[in-house]
Amino acid sequence: MKRVAGDGGTALDRASGLFSHVRVLCDGFIALSGIQRSARQRVNRSWRLALFGLPLLGLLSGCAGEMSILDPAGPSASAQFWVWWAMFGFSMVVALVLFALWLYTFRRREQPKRTPREEQRIMLRWVIGGGILLPLASIVALLVLAAPTGRSMIPLPLPEGEAELIEVVGHQWWWEIRYPGENGEPDVVTANRLVMPAGEPVDFRLVSADVIHAFWIPRLGGKRDMVPGRHSVLRLEADVPGVFGAQCAEYCGAQHTNMLLHVEAMEREDYEAWLAERRAPRELQQGADEAQEAFGEHCAACHTVEGFPQELINDDMAHDIPGPDLTDIGSRPTLGAGVLPMEEGAIAYWLEHHQTLKPGNRMPPHNHIDTETLQDIGAWLETMEP
Known part of the structure; x- marks a missing residue:
C-alpha cells in the first residue's frame, strides 16, 4: 500500500510539475511587447468569445421550435419540461463538483501521509457515498418527480366525461388518422394531418400496420411505441390552438426521417366544423x-x-x-x-x-x-x- 501511495504521489508531482511548466510558458507568451500584447489580447478575446459563443448558440437553438421539448404547449409536456430541468441541474452540480475535485488534485502540492487503514476508510467513503448513496438518491428523486408526469398521460376516467378519442395508425412511412363516429367505426379518415381540439384531454389509440413506430409530439408530451398486433392509449392535451410538429421516434426503415406528422389544435367549435365538413356527402368534380x-x-x-x-x-x-x-x-x-x-x-x-x-x-x-x-x-x- 505504501508503495502504491508513493507511486501515486510521484505521478501527481510529475503532473504538477508539467502543469507549472506549461503555466510558465503561457506567462512568458503573454509577457510580450506593448503593441503585440494588446493586439494579441484583442485577437484572443474575439476568438474566446467565438469559441464560447458558438456552443451557447447551439444550446439555445434547441430551446424553441415546433420539435423542442423545452417549449411545452400542454400539461404533460410542461411536467416533463420541469423533470428535464431538474435532471439537467442535478447533473450539472455533480459535474461541477467532479471538475472541482479534479482541479484540486492538480493544485495540491504535497501528498498527504496516511496509514493504509486511513486510505481504506477514505476509499470506502467514496465508494459508498459516490457509488451507492448518490445514485440511489438520484433515482428515488427522479421517480418522485416523474411518476406524476407519467400518470398524466394514462387514460384514466375523467370526472367531466370521456375524452375525445382519435386513432393513429403508423405505416411505412406515413400516418393514418381515424376519427370514430357515433357507432365507434371511423367515419373520417385522413393521412399525415392530425386535427385535435385544444384545451381538453385527447386519448390517442396507437397501432402499427407493419413494423414498430413511435408516436411523438414533442411540445405536447412523451413518445409511445406503436407495436404491430397491439394497441396502446396515450393522453395528451394542447393548452391553446396552434400548429405542432410530430415525428416517428423509432427507426422504422429507410425513410424513417421522412415520416412527419402535421398536428393542429383547434377550438372545439372549429374542430366540430372540421369534422362536419368531412362527414358531409361528397360529389366529385364534373368534367374530369x-x-x-x-x-x-x-x-x-x-x-x-x-x-x-x-x-x-x-x-x-x-x-x-x-x-x-x-x-x-x-x-x-x-x-x-x-x-x-x-x-x-x-x-x-x-x-x-x-x-x-x-x-x-x-x-x-x-x-x-x-x-x-x-x-x-x-x-x-x-x-x-x-
Whole structure:
C-alpha cells in the first residue's frame, strides 16, 4: 500500500510539475511587447468569445421550435419540461463538483501521509457515498418527480366525461388518422394531418400496420411505441390552438426521417366544423372524366376517394398494401408525410418523381404512365377538399 501511495504521489508531482511548466510558458507568451500584447489580447478575446459563443448558440437553438421539448404547449409536456430541468441541474452540480475535485488534485502540492487503514476508510467513503448513496438518491428523486408526469398521460376516467378519442395508425412511412363516429367505426379518415381540439384531454389509440413506430409530439408530451398486433392509449392535451410538429421516434426503415406528422389544435367549435365538413356527402368534380378514369385504372386499387364510382375501379392488380385515403388530400398542408408542401402542381410532381423524392416508398413507379395523364390525375386530386 505504501508503495502504491508513493507511486501515486510521484505521478501527481510529475503532473504538477508539467502543469507549472506549461503555466510558465503561457506567462512568458503573454509577457510580450506593448503593441503585440494588446493586439494579441484583442485577437484572443474575439476568438474566446467565438469559441464560447458558438456552443451557447447551439444550446439555445434547441430551446424553441415546433420539435423542442423545452417549449411545452400542454400539461404533460410542461411536467416533463420541469423533470428535464431538474435532471439537467442535478447533473450539472455533480459535474461541477467532479471538475472541482479534479482541479484540486492538480493544485495540491504535497501528498498527504496516511496509514493504509486511513486510505481504506477514505476509499470506502467514496465508494459508498459516490457509488451507492448518490445514485440511489438520484433515482428515488427522479421517480418522485416523474411518476406524476407519467400518470398524466394514462387514460384514466375523467370526472367531466370521456375524452375525445382519435386513432393513429403508423405505416411505412406515413400516418393514418381515424376519427370514430357515433357507432365507434371511423367515419373520417385522413393521412399525415392530425386535427385535435385544444384545451381538453385527447386519448390517442396507437397501432402499427407493419413494423414498430413511435408516436411523438414533442411540445405536447412523451413518445409511445406503436407495436404491430397491439394497441396502446396515450393522453395528451394542447393548452391553446396552434400548429405542432410530430415525428416517428423509432427507426422504422429507410425513410424513417421522412415520416412527419402535421398536428393542429383547434377550438372545439372549429374542430366540430372540421369534422362536419368531412362527414358531409361528397360529389366529385364534373368534367374530369379522363382524370377519374385514369385514377380508377392506376390508383384506386390502393387509394380511396369517398364517392368515387365503383365501376371505374380496376382492382385486378395483386396487392395487400393500402395507400393513404385521398378524400381530402387537397386540403392537407404537405405531401409524402412532409416531403413536399401542398401547392399547385405538387401532386403531379409527386406522382412523377415520388421514388426520387422518397426512395423506397411502397407506391410503385409510374414510368408506364405518360406525363399528361399524371398531370390530369394530380390536377383532379387537388380539387379533393371538403
